Amino acid sequence: MSEERLDVRKTYKLLINGAFPRSESGRSYKVETATGEFLANVAQGSRKDVRDAVVAARGVQQKWWGATPYNRGQVIYRLAEMAESRRAELREHVMLCEGLELEVADRLVSRTIDTMIWYAGWTDKITQVLGGANPVAGPFFNFSLPVPSGVIGIVSSQDSSFEGFVDAALAPIAAGNTVVALASERRPTPAVLLGEMTATSDFPPGVLNVITGVTSELAPVLCAHEDVDGVDLTGVAPEDVDELNVVAAGSIKRVFRLRDVDDDALRRIRAFVETSTVWHTIGQ
Amino acid sequence: MGESLANSQLGAFAYDPAPESTSVVNLHASYGLFIDGEFTEPSSHEHFVTLNPANEELLATIAQSSEADIDRAVRSARRAYDTVWSKTSGAERAKYLFRIARLIQERSRELAVLETLDNGKPIRESRDVDIPLAAAHFFYYAGWADKLDYAGFGVNPRPLGVAGQIIPWNFPLLMAAWKLAPALAAGNTCVLKPAESTSLSALALAEILQQADLPPGVVNIVTGDGASGSALVEHDGVDKIAFTGSTEVGRLIQQRTASSQKHLTLELGGKGANIVFEDAPIDEMIEGIIDGIFFNQGHVCCAGSRLLVQESIADEVLRRLVRRVDQLRVGDPMDKNTDIGAINSAAQLSRIEELTAYGEREGATRYTSSCVLPEKGYWFAPTIFADVAQSHRIAREEIFGPVLSVLTFRTPEEAVVKANNTKYGLACGVWSEKGSRTLWVAQRLRAGVIWANTYNRFDPTSPFGGMRESGFGREGGRHGLEGYLDV
Numbered sequence: 001m002s003e004e005r006l007d008v009r010k011t012y013k014l015l016i017n018g019a020f021p022r023s024e025s026g027r028s029y030k031v032e033t034a035t036g037e038f039l040a041n042v043a044q045g046s047r048k049d050v051r052d053a054v055v056a057a058r059g060v061q062q063k064w065w066g067a068t069p070y071n072r073g074q075v076i077y078r079l080a081e082m083a084e085s086r087r088a089e090l091r092e093h094v095m096l097c098e099g100l101e102l103e104v105a106d107r108l109v110s111r112t113i114d115t116m117i118w119y120a121g122w123t124d125k126i127t128q129v130l131g132g133a134n135p136v137a138g139p140f141f142n143f144s145l146p147v148p149s150g151v152i153g154i155v156s157s158q159d160s161s162f163e164g165f166v167d168a169a170l171a172p173i174a175a176g177n178t179v180v181a182l183a184s185e186r187r188p189t190p191a192v193l194l195g196e197m198t199a200t201s202d203f204p205p206g207v208l209n210v211i212t213g214v215t216s217e218l219a220p221v222l223c224a225h226e227d228v229d230g231v232d233l234t235g236v237a238p239e240d241v242d243e244l245n246v247v248a249a250g251s252i253k254r255v256f257r258l259r260d261v262d263d264d265a266l267r268r269i270r271a272f273v274e275t276s277t278v279w280h281t282i283g284q
Numbered sequence: 285m286g287e288s289l290a291n292s293q294l295g296a297f298a299y300d301p302a303p304e305s306t307s308v309v310n311l312h313a314s315y316g317l318f319i320d321g322e323f324t325e326p327s328s329h330e331h332f333v334t335l336n337p338a339n340e341e342l343l344a345t346i347a348q349s350s351e352a353d354i355d356r357a358v359r360s361a362r363r364a365y366d367t368v369w370s371k372t373s374g375a376e377r378a379k380y381l382f383r384i385a386r387l388i389q390e391r392s393r394e395l396a397v398l399e400t401l402d403n404g405k406p407i408r409e410s411r412d413v414d415i416p417l418a419a420a421h422f423f424y425y426a427g428w429a430d431k432l433d434y435a436g437f438g439v440n441p442r443p444l445g446v447a448g449q450i451i452p453w454n455f456p457l458l459m460a461a462w463k464l465a466p467a468l469a470a471g472n473t474c475v476l477k478p479a480e481s482t483s484l485s486a487l488a489l490a491e492i493l494q495q496a497d498l499p500p501g502v503v504n505i506v507t508g509d510g511a512s513g514s515a516l517v518e519h520d521g522v523d524k525i526a527f528t529g530s531t532e533v534g535r536l537i538q539q540r541t542a543s544s545q546k547h548l549t550l551e552l553g554g555k556g557a558n559i560v561f562e563d564a565p566i567d568e569m570i571e572g573i574i575d576g577i578f579f580n581q582g583h584v585c586c587a588g589s590r591l592l593v594q595e596s597i598a599d600e601v602l603r604r605l606v607r608r609v610d611q612l613r614v615g616d617p618m619d620k621n622t623d624i625g626a627i628n629s630a631a632q633l634s635r636i637e638e639l640t641a642y643g644e645r646e647g648a649t650r651y652t653s654s655c656v657l658p659e660k661g662y663w664f665a666p667t668i669f670a671d672v673a674q675s676h677r678i679a680r681e682e683i684f685g686p687v688l689s690v691l692t693f694r695t696p697e698e699a700v701v702k703a704n705n706t707k708y709g710l711a712c713g714v715w716s717e718k719g720s721r722t723l724w725v726a727q728r729l730r731a732g733v734i735w736a737n738t739y740n741r742f743d744p745t746s747p748f749g750g751m752r753e754s755g756f757g758r759e760g761g762r763h764g765l766e767g768y769l770d771v
């Protein structure tokens with residue numbers, strides 16, 4: 001006389017400053033699987049949520065960049081550990097959202113977790129790969145260091161809900177930036193899961209903020225925000241890119257758009273680092 | 285220097301004039317556009333005048349490029365790219381650039397005089413800084429042309445194609461070198477638009493390119509006003525825009541190129557903080573502050589225009605600065621003793637006058653040199669404002685003139701907060717004998733260039749460029765290649 005157990009479903013919420021609020025607007029929207037079945041009601045973030053997330057990201061940026069690169073690498077490695085232990089759930093969501101066969105989704109999740117490890121290993125390499133000493137013609141010690149641009153807004157891929165999101169978010173984070181990321185509008189749940197994992201990975205609150213909602217409503221807010229230093233417009237519809245480029249130019253933002261998935265990986269990291277060059281006199 | 289000597293009336297010493305001769309320069313009455321390797325008339329037949337800002341005398345008339353001229357220049361650059369330059373090996377490109385460097389060295393005296401005539405900067409600076417650095421830039425990037433595989437952007441990095449380059453009037457020939465040398469080394473062809481008020485040294489450079497036998501069309505130089513620059517920015521045949529100038533114009537260019545596939549680098553304005561700690565060696569520091577703001581009449585995007593001085597030494601630093609400013613020799617730019625030359629244009633002079641008037645109105649205390657200014661020409665006596673608050677316009681806006689705003693701080697934390705309290709992020713200075721503190725501060729400054737116990741140093745091997753609203757992209761060093769490669 002066994003009764004089938006009713007499963008406990010999850011509410012999919014935003015990630016802002018390490019907390020998981022519903023949108024301050026109280027709105028949510030329906031997300032379906034690739035085959036059109038109900039998947040979840042997901043928080044529909046607002047302009048105010050985006051602004052709160054930028055405040056959180058700005059507030060922690062110096063702390064994140066101030067942590068040792070070794071420490072930042074371990075935090076990102078810890079994220080991969082968390083993802084590995086929740087791979088069944090990730091695989092399920094990637095499969096449902098992207099309409100993939102189970103084995104294909106499995107390979108995608110494996111590859112993405114390996115990507116996390118790859119970025120974990122980058123944190124203490126970027127300085128040497130992108131920086132260096134400059135042999136100036138004079139009595140000066142002169143060196144160039146790659147430093148983070150600051151707060152980066154990401155409109156991640158609409159299609160690649162997990163792999164694309166991880167790549168877009170972790171490249172700037174590995175370089176010492178903090179991130180406000182808009183999840184794929186139609187396929188938001190894998191990004192929400194990733195956000196949940198950061199909460200158990202020693203990520204300082206605010207380093208990664210995840211906003212779900214309507215891209216065309218939120219992307220202009222992110223691009224116009226004067227305390228955002230750079231934006232990744234990879235997930236913006238081609239017909240909307242020009243307009244957002246113009247908005248981003250208002251405060252001379254760095255703008256990045258992935259050209260193709262085989263793009264040079266270092267290009268992602270270079271997109272949101274600045275070269276800071278220090279001259280110091282040499283003398284007795 | 286002991287206090288007694290420092291207190292002596294050095295300013296009272298009389299100097300005999302030591303003017304550099306201008307006979308080395310042969311000015312033409314009129315200059316055409318340099319397109320496809322030849323000087324040609326502009327399609328409109330319109331010319332504008334270029335004046336010597338030190339005496340308002342006419343130097344020459346310069347061709348005004350129309351949209352049709354810009355189109356002709358871009359087509360010439362495209363043709364040269366397709367048929368010649370993209371098929372020229374890196375080693376051969378290198379040899380052209382080495383030739384150009386040598387020709388600039390050979391003609392350095394003439395170029396220095398020409399630059400000072402057209403720009404108004406002291407001959408000492410054009411002779412010792414602008415021209416040697418311009419040659420050094422070509423020499424440095426020449427060596428990269430056949431070593432791009434080793435520049436850290438992967439094997440066989442490709443050029444972008446045709447680069448449109450727009451440069452300012454403050455370092456005319458040097459900015460042309462900063463733009464052309466990396467672009468050509470990376471394999472691009474160029475259309476260069478000099479600033480309206482300082483075209484002459486770029487046109488002399490065009491003659492040098494002819495002497496170097498650079499293939500026609502590889503570099504085209506189109507003179508004109510903002511409308512010419514705008515036509516270049518909007519031209520469909522341009523793959524890359526590199527701009528140095530104000531943040532306002534940079535913002536417009538970023539917006540105008542937003543709906544194109546054009547690559548963009550921007551080197552824009554600044555409001556550099558020069559941070560002085562109480563343990564800094566005071567004599568060097570005073571000279572560094574003076575050099576940081578008054579070099580090139582303060583027409584420097586990275587000028588140390590905000591002095592942040594630790595409270596404990598603020599009175600002494602201000603007293604010494606005021607005395608030192610009074611000793612600066614202002615006047616004939618052609619005189620080898622001159623420290624401060626002419627303001628580059630009437631328009632720039634009125635902008636400086638407007639902002640300094642605000643400084644007084646908003647309550648800052650003004651000290652202006654008692655120097656006697658020449659009757660003719662555009663002149664502004666070096667000026668220091670004390671008691672400046674962070675909210676004052678003279679602490680927030682780029683003045684681009686010989687005007688220093690002095691603010692104070694107590695702790696290193698406060699210095700960093702105040703230094704970063706700006707929309708700009710180009711350059712900062714830090715003065716202290718304590719290395720650990722200097723590096724602590726440098727780590728926290730949001731600036732592309734940080735000078736420790738020095739200021740306003742430039743070198744072709746050293747990347748230069750801004751963060752935040754000071755723009756993006758770097759010029760100089762290995763990093764300077766990135767903006768001209770498809771990577």
